Amino acid sequence: MAARLLEDKLTCAICLGLYQDPATLPCGHNFCVACIQDWWGRCGKACPECRQPFPDDAELRRNVALSGVLEVVRARPAVDPCPGPDPGARCPRHGLPFELFCRTEGRCVCSACTVHECRLHERALLDAERLEREAQLRARLEVTQWHTTQAETQLQELQQRSSQIQSLACTLASSVSSKFSSLQQALEMRRAVVLRDIEVAKTQVLAQARDEEQRLQGHLEALARHGHRIQELLEQVDDRTFLQESQLLEPPGPLGPLTPLQWDEDQQLGDLKELLSQLCGLLLEERGRPGAPAKAADLSPMDYRNLTFDPVSANRHFYLSRQGQRVKHCRQPCGPARPGSFELWQVQCAQSFRAGQHYWEVRTSDHSVTLGVTYPQLMRCKLGPHTDNIGRGPCSWGLCIQEDSVQAWHNGEAQRLPGVSGRLLGVDLDLALGCLTFYSLEPRAQPLHTFHALFTQPLIPVFWLLEGRTLTLCHQPGATLPPEPQEEASAPS
Numbered sequence: 303m304a305a306r307l308l309e310d311k312l313t314c315a316i317c318l319g320l321y322q323d324p325a326t327l328p329c330g331h332n333f334c335v336a337c338i339q340d341w342w343g344r345c346g347k348a349c350p351e352c353r354q355p356f357p358d359d360a361e362l363r364r365n366v367a368l369s370g371v372l373e374v375v376r377a378r379p380a381v382d383p384c385p386g387p388d389p390g391a392r393c394p395r396h397g398l399p400f401e402l403f404c405r406t407e408g409r410c411v412c413s414a415c416t417v418h419e420c421r422l423h424e425r426a427l428l429d430a431e432r433l434e435r436e437a438q439l440r441a442r443l444e445v446t447q448w449h450t451t452q453a454e455t456q457l458q459e460l461q462q463r464s465s466q467i468q469s470l471a472c473t474l475a476s477s478v479s480s481k482f483s484s485l486q487q488a489l490e491m492r493r494a495v496v497l498r499d500i501e502v503a504k505t506q507v508l509a510q511a512r513d514e515e516q517r518l519q520g521h522l523e524a525l526a527r528h529g530h531r532i533q534e535l536l537e538q539v540d541d542r543t544f545l546q547e548s549q550l551l552e553p554p555g556p557l558g559p560l561t562p563l564q565w566d567e568d569q570q571l572g573d574l575k576e577l578l579s580q581l582c583g584l585l586l587e588e589r590g591r592p593g594a595p596a597k598a599a600d601l602s603p604m605d606y607r608n609l610t611f612d613p614v615s616a617n618r619h620f621y622l623s624r625q626g627q628r629v630k631h632c633r634q635p636c637g638p639a640r641p642g643s644f645e646l647w648q649v650q651c652a653q654s655f656r657a658g659q660h661y662w663e664v665r666t667s668d669h670s671v672t673l674g675v676t677y678p679q680l681m682r683c684k685l686g687p688h689t690d691n692i693g694r695g696p697c698s699w700g701l702c703i704q705e706d707s708v709q710a711w712h713n714g715e716a717q718r719l720p721g722v723s724g725r726l727l728g729v730d731l732d733l734a735l736g737c738l739t740f741y742s743l744e745p746r747a748q749p750l751h752t753f754h755a756l757f758t759q760p761l762i763p764v765f766w767l768l769e770g771r772t773l774t775l776c777h778q779p780g781a782t783l784p785p786e787p788q789e790e791a792s793a794p795s
Contacts, residue, residue, distance in 0.1 A: 308375065309375065310394060312368070312371065312372055312375060313394055314332075314333050314334045314337050315331075315333065315350060315351055315394050315395060316333055316334065316337035316338065316340075316341055316350060316407075316409065317334060317337050317409075317546065318394075318409060318410065318542060318546055319334075319546070320372060320375070320376070321333075321334055321368065321369075321372055322334045322335075322336065322337075323335045323336070323364060323369070324364070324365045324368045324369060324372065325338060325362050325363060325364055325365060326363065326365045326368070327349050327354070327356060327362075328354070328356065328357070328360065329349045329351075329352050329354040331349050331350075331351045331352065332365055332368060333350070335362065335364070338350075338362070339362070342356070345407070350419070351395055391410075391540075391542055392412070393410075393411065393412035393414065393415060395412075395414070395415065395419075396412050396414035396415065398412035398413060398414055399412060400412055400428065400541075400542060401413055401427075401428070402415075402416060402420075402425045402426065402427060402428065403425065403426050403427070403428055403431040403545060404416075404420045404423050404424070404425050405423070405424040405425065405426060405431070406420065406423035406424050406425075407419075407420065407423060408549055409546070410428065410541070410542050410545065410546075411425070428541045428545075429541075431545060432541055432544060432545065435544070435545060435548050435549075436536060439532050439535060439536060439548060439551075440536075442532065442553065443529060443532050443533075445553075446525055446528055446529045446532070446553065447529065449525055449557075450522060450525045450526070450529070453518055453521050453522050453525065453557060454522065456518060456557075456560060457515065457518045457519070457522070460511060460514055460515055460518065460560065460563075461515065463511070463563055464508060464511040464512075464515075464563070467504070467507055467508065467511070467563060467565050468504065468508060470565065470567070470756060471500060471501075471503075471504035471565070473756070474500060474567060474756070475497055475500050475501070478493065478496055478497060478500070479493065479497065503565070503569075507563050507564065507565055510561060510563060511563055514560050514561060514563075517557075518557070518560075521554065521557045524554035525554055528551075528553055528554055531551060532551070535547060535548050535551065567754065567755065567756060605659055605660065605661045606661050606662070606778050606781040607653065607660050607661065607662045607781060608662075608775070608777040608778065608781040609651045609652075609653050609662050609763060609775045610625070610626035610627060610651065610652050610653070610775065611626045611627070611629050611649050611650075611651060611652065611775070612626075612649065612650050612651060612652040613626065614640060614641075614642045614643065615642060615643055615644055615648075615649055615650045615682075616629065616643060616644070616649040617631075617643060617644045617645070617646065617647050617648060617649060618635040618636060618637060618638065618639045618640070618643060619631055619632055619633070619634075619635050619636070619647065619769070620632075620636070620647075620649050620767070621636055622649075624774070626652070627774060627775050627777065628772065628773070628774045628775070629649055629765070629767065629772070629773050629774075630767075630771070630772045630773075631647060631767040631768065631769050631770060631771050631772075632769075632770075633769060633770075642682065643682065644682050645682060645683050645684045646682075646683075646684050646689060646690055646691060646766070647689055647690065647766055647767055647768070647769075648690060648691075648692070648764060648765065648766045648767075649764070649765055649767075650676070650680075650762050650763060650764040650765070651762060651763040651764070651775075653762070653763070654678070654760040654761060654762045655675075655731060655733060655760060655761045655762075656733070656760045657733050657734070658733060658734070659730070659731065659732045659733070659734070660730075660731045660733075661728065661729065661730045661731070662728070662729055662763065662775065662776070663726060663727065663728045663729070663743065663775075663776040664726075664727050664729075664765070664773055664774065664775055664776060665725055665726050665727075665773070665774045665776055666703065666725045666727065666771065666772070666773050666774075667725070667770075667771055667772040667773070668725070668770075668771055669703050669704055669705045670703070670704060670705070670767075670768035670771060671702075671703050671765065671766065671767050671768065671771055671773055672690055672692050672693075672700050672701065672702040672703070672711075672765065672766035673700065673701055673703075673727060673729065673740070673763070673764075673765050673773075674692040674693060674698055674699050674700030674701060674711070674763075674764055674765075675698065675699055675700075675729075675731065675738060675761040675762060675763055675764065676692065676697060676698035676699075676761065676762055676764045677697040677698065677759040677760070677761065677762075678759065678760060678762060679697055680692075680697060680698055680762075680764065681695075689766070690702075690766035692711065692764055692766055693710075693711025693712045693713075693714075693716075694711065694714050695713060695714065696712075696713045697759075698712070698764065699711070699712045699738055699753045699755070700712070700764075700766075701727075701740040701750060701751060702716075702766075703722065703727070704721070705721070706721045707719065707720065707721045708720065708721060708722060708750055708751070710740075710750075710751040710753070712753060712755075717751065719750060719751055722742040722748075722750065723744075723745070724742045724743060724744030724745060725744065726742075726743040726744045726776075727740065727741065727742060727743065728740070728741035728742075728743050728747075729741070729763070731761065733757055733761070736754055736755050736756050736757060737752055737753070737754055738752065738753040738754075738755070739751070739752040739753075740752075
């Protein structure tokens with residue numbers, strides 16, 4: 303009982319807890335420094351108990367003696383480690399039982415407080431205030447659980463991406479190692495350098511992934527602690543403790559966006575490809591050809607593909623003819639837009655490629671056309687100011703033929719190339735090597751650009767045409783269609 307009375311004398315009248323860094327006002331009343339400063343910020347610079355003003359030129363001083371007493375009280379062993387509710391708690395100012403909760407001051411008050419200090423304040427019954435606070439905490443708990451689910455989903459995606467990058471890095475390193483084994487010993491040093499660079503790049507990306515994973519784990523732990531604390535408060539039967547601690551409970555801060563993991567295979571192999579192309583071309587050409595075909599006659603019928611346009615995908619301004627072999631962009635639409643058709647000025651082929659090597663040629667009527675390949679999920683709707691989306695994202699690769707230049711597009715980045723005068727163009731796709739090469743075939747055959755990538759999905763030829771342009775898919779006798787059926791190249795919604 304004596305210990306209880308002592309704690310009552312050492313209780314701050316604002317926070318109803320033991321003094322934290324107590325300070326004494328000129329009137330003799332004591333309060334926690336943080337509590338009295340917060341009180342003055344909300345209710346004016348006066349004593350909360352006797353209303354005596356605090357002089358503007360006076361300084362708030364720490365009560366050294368009272369701080370020493372508090373240290374002794376806090377250091378003594380607890381008599382009851384699991385105290386129950388205190389239904390007999392009384393107001394330290396008037397000695398009366400707590401009956402109401404003052405919402406203005408955020409504390410439990412007695413009937414005398416409502417007559418003197420809290421007469422004009424907003425008040426509520428303890429039970430009613432607790433019910434309202436419980437509802438608020440349950441709503442906050444739902445939000446916390448939702449954020450937990452979101453963070454767990456992001457963590458799972460991050461881990462999957464990390465595993466994918468690690469697998470891609472291992473596959474790339476293995477491919478480089480196997481190709482170097484066929485070269486002379488003079489290239490062995492270069493092989494070691496390339497593998498080291500890949501390992502360094504992989505280590506950097508995975509280190510970034512681990513940092514993000516630790517940040518997500520820390521956020522999840524903070525959310526879990528917050529949810530656990532809410533559960534503890536909801537199980538608290540002491541109204542005063544519940545109300546006082548619930549209003550001090552703050553949720554964890556926002557997680558913030560995750561840093562995207564960057565893995566650029568072209569950057570890893572850029573110098574390597576240039577070096578080996580000068581030596582013998584053995585790194586990227588497994589079939590022994592010194593270069594890609596300069597014309598259709600250089601390829602066997604198994605490589606050359608006679609393709610056709612997919613009428614379902616064609617923009618409504620596109621007119622198809624010659625049994626799906628030619629497309630023309632006209633000012634007047636040929637009808638309303640069809641489900642599955644491009645809103646952009648684009649059309650794709652009915653065939654797709656999953657494996658092997660494939661070559662096809664197209665003839666254009668003029669410049670301002672784009673030819674490329676794409677995964678099936680290429681968007682059909684228009685996003686942003688561009689009239690095409692070939693090469694604008696990570697799932698497509700394109701070559702844009704302009705009047706004075708050529709641009710190679712992938713993942714929203716363009717590489718400017720010299721212009722070409724010819725209208726006959728060739729495309730060579732080698733899925734086993736991960737090479738996509740574009741050629742100009744008139745007036746002489748010359749390679750324009752080569753993309754190197756690890757293609758993971760079926761690829762579909764796709765084209766963009768400016769108004770008034772015509773594009774024809776060139777057919778050769780004896781050429782074959784791709785081995786996959788047309789329906790496997792499913793269109794995106």
